Amino acid sequence: MRDPTRLRDHxxxxxxxxxxxLRGARRPQLPGAHDLDRLGAAxxxxxxxPRSAPPSGLRLAVxxxxxxxxxxxxTFVWAWHAREERRVAAAEANLxxxxxxxxxxxxxxxAAVERPQAPTPxxxxxxxxxxxxxxxxxxxPVEAPAPVLSKSDGLAREVPLIDAGRADLAxxxxxxxxxxxxxxxxxxxxGQLAAEREFLAVQALVQMNRTGDAKQxxxxxxxxxxxxxxxxxxxxxxxxVEAQRAAVPRHDGSRGTVRPGSSQRDQDRL
Amino acid sequence: MKPAYARFQPAFEPAASPPAGEALDVRTxxxxxGRFVWLSLQRLGIHPSDLDDVAQDVFMVVHRRxxxxxxxxxxxxxxxxICMRVAANYRRRRRWxxxxxxxxxxxxxxxxLAAADDILVRREQREIxxxxxxxxxxxxxxxxxxxxxxxxxCLEIAELMNVPVGTVYSRLHSARKQLEKNLARDLARRGLxxx
Numbered sequence: 348m349r350d351p352t353r354l355r356d357h358x359x360x361x362x363x364x365x366x367x368x369l370r371g372a373r374r375p376q377l378p379g380a381h382d383l384d385r386l387g388a389a390x391x392x393x394x395x396x397p398r399s400a401p402p403s404g405l406r407l408a409v410x411x412x413x414x415x416x417x418x419x420x421x422t423f424v425w426a427w428h429a430r431e432e433r434r435v436a437a438a439e440a441n442l443x444x445x446x447x448x449x450x451x452x453x454x455x456x457x458a459a460v461e462r463p464q465a466p467t468p469x470x471x472x473x474x475x476x477x478x479x480x481x482x483x484x485x486x487x488p489v490e491a492p493a494p495v496l497s498k499s500d501g502l503a504r505e506v507p508l509i510d511a512g513r514a515d516l517a518x519x520x521x522x523x524x525x526x527x528x529x530x531x532x533x534x535x536x537x538g539q540l541a542a543e544r545e546f547l548a549v550q551a552l553v554q555m556n557r558t559g560d561a562k563q564x565x566x567x568x569x570x571x572x573x574x575x576x577x578x579x580x581x582x583x584x585x586x587x588v589e590a591q592r593a594a595v596p597r598h599d600g601s602r603g604t605v606r607p608g609s610s611q612r613d614q615d616r617l
Numbered sequence: 618m619k620p621a622y623a624r625f626q627p628a629f630e631p632a633a634s635p636p637a638g639e640a641l642d643v644r645t646x647x648x649x650x651g652r653f654v655w656l657s658l659q660r661l662g663i664h665p666s667d668l669d670d671v672a673q674d675v676f677m678v679v680h681r682r683x684x685x686x687x688x689x690x691x692x693x694x695x696x697x698x699i700c701m702r703v704a705a706n707y708r709r710r711r712r713w714x715x716x717x718x719x720x721x722x723x724x725x726x727x728x729x730l731a732a733a734d735d736i737l738v739r740r741e742q743r744e745i746x747x748x749x750x751x752x753x754x755x756x757x758x759x760x761x762x763x764x765x766x767x768x769x770x771c772l773e774i775a776e777l778m779n780v781p782v783g784t785v786y787s788r789l790h791s792a793r794k795q796l797e798k799n800l801a802r803d804l805a806r807r808g809l810x811x812x
Contacts, residue, residue, distance in 0.1 A: 368750075369765065383652075394680065
């Protein structure tokens with residue numbers, strides 16, 4: 348049996364949908380030398396780790412933590428409670444990934460001395476939104492030494508916050524994403540996922556057209572985590588934004604501003 | 618003669634089945650099949666910005682499951698299966714129905730002379746295409762990408778995924794129908810579509 352005719356070779360031409368699909372879809376690319384070096388170094392670390400699966404007690408401990416998070420918040424308003432449940436479900440589902448991250452990110456694994464702050468009281472979303480906006484550029488507070496948590500427990504608590512930020516970003520809600528990321532920064536200023544948090548914050552600020560803040564945050568990320576792939580990606584992102592701004596002339600001939608990643612619909616949503 | 622799937626690994630001689638008695642470890646597998654894993658994850662829809670992290674997850678699973686690998690089987694088939702499972706976990710985690718992560722800015726390389734509207738058109742096409750593809754079930758998505766975007770033959774795809782060629786035809790047909798339906802709707806919503 349012969350292979351079917353490919354869409355691009357279809358006699359009579361492609362439909363509009365097929366054209367958009369073939370032009371827009373990403374073509375898989377081979378890894379570059381830098382990608383191979385980085386992945387190779389990670390695999391080297393993996394090869395030295397034990398092969399056995401994580402103990403079941405760890406899963407029970409995380410489940411207990413999750414249960415405490417749900418049960419202990421009797422005063423939550425409904426919207427906050429629903430959001431917490433989604434984060435808890437994400438933490439349970441990603442236990443294995445959290446274990447892998449713990450082993451493979453020694454550069455980011457600062458000693459797990461975190462201060463578990465008192466839960467942020469539930470506030471109406473609009474009020475929190477404005478508070479988050481006002482404080483988003485403030486420097487991270489200096490944290491006093493805190494009770495020691497195990498790295499696994501801390502990471503299992505960090506992941507849902509980062510996930511929530513990433514999901515909001517993907518949904519085109521960068522200011523909501525920044526709220527989650529700021530919550531992570533308050534609770535885990537030196538968390539194991541701090542580099543990822545900062546990278547997502549840079550993306551959110553770019554989407555909000557706050558290029559100055561994004562650039563500052565990218566520079567701080569590069570200073571704090573110079574060998575992190577997130578730092579390199581944040582730097583590239585800022586460079587591209589600035590290149591796009593420089594390339595677009597206004598109608599009056601002066602240089603204009605391109606808001607990368609945003610159409611008018613996105614701007615309306617912000 | 619090289620097996621058909623050797624196209625996927627231009628830099629390496631494919632090791633279909635490791636010789637009996639040869640010790641397998643994750644570093645060897647990475648050295649010989651790292652590029653294959655990188656490509657496979659993209660075919661399954663992993664965003665370029667997440668490739669590094671997800672690839673590490675794959676090799677962590679490889680390391681832990683090496684003892685269960687049946688040496689009579691092809692390594693690439695086994696690896697592709699792991700990639701699919703890891704990608705499925707990733708997809709559940711990232712809530713793919715809304716995925717357009719910052720519009721993919723990291724992999725946009727517009728020339729300095731590109732007009733802003735061209736950039737926006739390309740971004741919109743990217744967004745529509747990726748959303749449509751990410752609604753497909755993963756095996757169909759990978760089949761479609763390999764056939765239509767990378768121009769692999771159905772026989773090559775069948776060897777890679779360890780399925781009969783008829784299954785490849787069936788997945789491709791189903792993917793095309795689903796994409797056609799979803800794209801028509803998405804384009805109509807945006808005021809685009811067949812004239």
